[in-house]
Amino acid sequence: MHIIKPADYARMLERLAPAPALAAPSRRGFLKAAAAISGALVIGVRLGPSEAFAAAPTDGPMPNAFVKIAPDSTVTVLIKHLDMGQGVTTGLATIVAEEMDADWSQMRAAFAPADAQLYNNLLFGPVQGTGGSTSVANSWDQLRKAGGAARQMLVAAAAEKWKVPADSITIEKGTLKSGSHTASFGELAADAARQPIPAEVKLKDPKDFKLIGTRLPRLDSADKTDGKAVYALDIRRPGMLTAVIKRPERFGATVKSFDAAAAKQVPGVVDVVAVPAGVAVLAQNTWAALQGREALTTVEWDESNAENRGTAELLDEYKKLADTAGRNAAKRGDAAKGIAGAAKTIETEFAFPYLAHAPMEPLNCVIEKTGDGVTIHTGSQFQTIEQAVTAGIMGIKPEQVKIETLWAGGSFGRRANTAADYVAEAATILKAIDGRAPVHLVWTREDDIKGGYYRPMFYHKVRAGVTADGKIAGWEQRIVGQSFMIGTPFEAFAVKEGVDATSVEGASDTHYDIGNLMVELHSPQVKVPTLWWRSVGHTHTAHVVEVTIDELARAAGRDPVEFRLELLKDKPRHTGVLKLLAEKANWGTKPGAGKGRGIALHESFNTVVGSVIDISVVNGQIKVDKVVCAVDCGIAVNPDVIAAQIEGGVGFGLGAALHDEITLDNGVVEQANFDTYIPLRMSEMPKVEVHIVPSANAPTGIGEPGVPGVAPALSNAIFDATGQRLRSLPFRLEDFKA
Amino acid sequence: MKFTLNGSERTVEADGNMPLLWALRDVVGLTGTKFGCGAALCGACTVHVDGAPVRSCQTALSDVEGKSVITIEGVGGEVGTAVVAAWRKLDVVQCGYCQSGQIMSAVGLLSENRKPTDEDIDTAMDGNVCRCATYQRIRAAIHEAASNLA
């Protein structure tokens, strides 16, 4: 991820507030935020008003925005990030527990309120949000210091009470001891809160970690196995109306006219209102709302601004663009000359479809008038953006928008929407009914599959060659696909000289030592809304790079692992992963007749993942038997959660490799539900093995990096088994003849 | 409409055509049963009617009149307890949203078949989508629960 520069930071702030302006960062505000970033978070917290702080005196106090200690000694860690399944509540609580020497059983987690000053993502600048696999990485120092400060204040309180030197006090599993004195956190919490905030927080030496690096049980397992976990879809407010929106068939179309009469006849339907997204039907329950929408057959749409192109036309256009020079994303040496002098060359093309995220919980949120503003209940991934957008719609200030962040039933990037799309829709409905009842906007699965914000369609064209002695002679890659950063608050730091880093990451910054490299980008405009999708640009760049490397290794007559090792000489993390992977996946052995083995290695979100896939060909059908992954993600905070993220990433990546595809016909999406947008199912899930490279470095991302290597490793395995090369996604295995 | 819900008699005032899913969630207020597709394609809404797993999004409220409905909130008994314990022991969940349905299907499977093979699991569980792809752990948890039931 990109660290924000101060100038970019200011530009982002400007872009964040469509109307009314989000207060520009005053010098003082900036210093507070800067202090928080540099680690003096307790001070920033004391100055900044927040719920956590306001609640502290009555609530078992610790003067700290991230840690609260209750009289019963439970320690609640305020989680500034969304947990959409990645286990971040468990991971962040572990970091605090470690520095406090708490017992795992006393740890709790609660989602923090929306507050960009206290709870911004330190890698996103002035924005509270979750994404880019940054939750643990950006919280690591912050929460270690929060936990360490809390520990020091407890110790100081005990020293005062027991009249013993602070350094005589030890803490083990949440119990403070000195000589014959013992006390729990709860007994000392009130005194500790009165202690001065430590100017310097002493952190543990990682070799003394007791909890980090061990398999601690997830904090959310119990509530997610008995129906108690509350998602936005489960929110019930007095008088709440459920709303569904009748949407246009084509992106960019708007409502011209409609007749609400038939919908209003449906028992339970309360109102029918036009909003920018379409026509909203409000009802007393979901079933009535859905039937009301069914009855709305008379909506006329203005399609004068709508997207009419289909997938085939777009692909044609993209192919033509790929024949012309694009914007320069990377240039070293002379790629054309290198390729001209190569002993063997390849010329390949790769097409990637639009992809829906299809989180298991269909998109929804509740919005209601409260006090002098509104409250939104949602699995919020971009609190600051949602506050700014909602404030603009309602004509109030962002700080008058409260957000109750809830468990999210998956996201895969969909909820981190730079337009805050479904929250904005809910706000427009609330406004259209003058705020007279809480509104629960619910998307159906069809709304979700057809609703846009897809991973963009991409097309890559590659020319590359190897020299007679097996070195890469040159590499040219043209990438064509929409940018979803241009025109958003994030443009300032993602787009440089017209090149959107999220379109080329993983290719332009390839970890391989390629002397003659050229990567160019075209970002065509299409009215299909697009967005990041678990692992963002790496979803396509890693596939192209890792298949191409495999093709070049074979052209050079080299073993794919050795070929890679040679191109990674000064990259110890990559070679460490590759070597562990080769050992664990028995790379040296042959998989046997009718079987194939393929490898891929990729770095994303500062994490290196290697994947080896074993397949069999049974009656002309490809079966994925086993996936072995090796991972370097820095210090493994919770190895079991890391394994789960890689297992899930493999399944997610495999779904994209085998099935996922959104196509358009004359601008109309052809898929609708899980019968046409096919999810990976139990019977297709291979055995996944995860091996973690030991590391003493700070933790890096884990939610996304498991995904990129899956499709290329599979392509490489299929080639190994059959000699047939599948490049474009999804692979058409049904057409496959062994 | 009268039926037994998690062991207690209930009368639910709603249109008999309303899918059981929405009756449970919006009328009764039991939200553990989830909406994922509304079309019998994902299994998130799985409940038991007279002991057999059904998709509540495709079951009309009138169809359960006089029958016994068990939702995730009412999971218990030997098999249910073993399944939930195995899910927790192996930390199966990620986002958790599909897991009510997964657990209801797994309880259904193990109630019929105490020693399911991997193929039995594929057959019984293929209708339950998990977008977080927790399938490997679901499979392991079913085997774990089976071993504890033996």
Ligand code: FES
């Ligand atoms: S919601 Fe019933 S099967 Fe998906």
Ligand code: FES
């Ligand atoms: S745990 Fe997220 S969909 Fe299954």
